[in-house]
Amino acid sequence: MPHIELRDLAPDTTDAAFQAVRSSSSAWSRARFDDRAAFDAWLADDAVSAHAIVQDDSVVGVAAAMDVDGDREVLLAVRPDADPEAPTEALRMVTVHEAERPLYACVAADDEPSHDVLARLGFVEHGRDGADVVYVLPPTLE
Numbered sequence: 170m171p172h173i174e175l176r177d178l179a180p181d182t183t184d185a186a187f188q189a190v191r192s193s194s195s196a197w198s199r200a201r202f203d204d205r206a207a208f209d210a211w212l213a214d215d216a217v218s219a220h221a222i223v224q225d226d227s228v229v230g231v232a233a234a235m236d237v238d239g240d241r242e243v244l245l246a247v248r249p250d251a252d253p254e255a256p257t258e259a260l261r262m263v264t265v266h267e268a269e270r271p272l273y274a275c276v277a278a279d280d281e282p283s284h285d286v287l288a289r290l291g292f293v294e295h296g297r298d299g300a301d302v303v304y305v306l307p308p309t310l311e
Contacts, residue, residue, distance in 0.1 A: 175220035185228035193246040200246040270308035
């Protein structure tokens with residue numbers, strides 16, 4: 170498996186991150202942007218903590234956590250040519266950084282790869298929101 174890491178988005182990685190999001194087949198509803206201005210506005214929101222997903226020094230996507238209706242939610246958008254394990258590893262890293270639980274995710278019902286990634290990390294189906302499935306990573310006893 171290639172080396173996967175999360176990096177802060179900086180001016181030199183934002184263009185590549187936007188292109189990765191645009192090329193992604195992501196069905197994560199909050200990872201869809203009509204244009205670069207919408208992406209930049211989303212990044213500027215204080216409620217969003219976004220990172221570039223870097224695979225062997227190449228930006229292959231975006232992983233983020235944000236406040237949505239008072240809950241913390243994660244999202245992921247990864248280029249189709251990224252290593253198949255990149256989404257799982259990136260999401261694992263986001264869940265480590267995001268200590269708040271429960272932690273939510275919302276993906277299209279027909280996005281089987283994303284359902285698999287979430288299940289591998291312990292997310293369970295919480296409910297439905299139209300054509301989307303809402304997942305939750307519940308609190309654990311320590």
